[in-house]
Amino acid sequence: MSENASDGLLVSERETEDGLLVAVCDADILGETFTEGDLSLSVTEDFYGGDVADAERVAASLAKCDTANLVGETAVSIALEQGFVDEANVLDIDGTRHAQLVWM
Secondary structure, three states: OOHHHHHOEEEEEEEEOOEEEEEEEEHHHOOOEEEEOOEEEEOOHHHHOOEEEOHHHHHHHHHHOOEEEEEOHHHHHHHHHOOOOOHHHOEEEOOEEEEEEEOO
């Protein structure tokens, strides 16, 4: 991970039997776990660790994915601004925003 990762985003792309899965997180929350009530979200290196990216790269990945998981204020904001997710479908878990995207 580059020295600037704490200022940006991480994006990971992997092929699954259901198509391209994209995981995006704000770099500064990698390794954190957020819990609220029965919900728990772990931002693990295994799942969310990836390449340092800017908003343009994230939008390009979301445009070609079949499924996406996004966590963090910046990651979710990009998906909202680009029209990939709707605000009504964004969760707030312990102060952190989370959204999922599935193209059907």
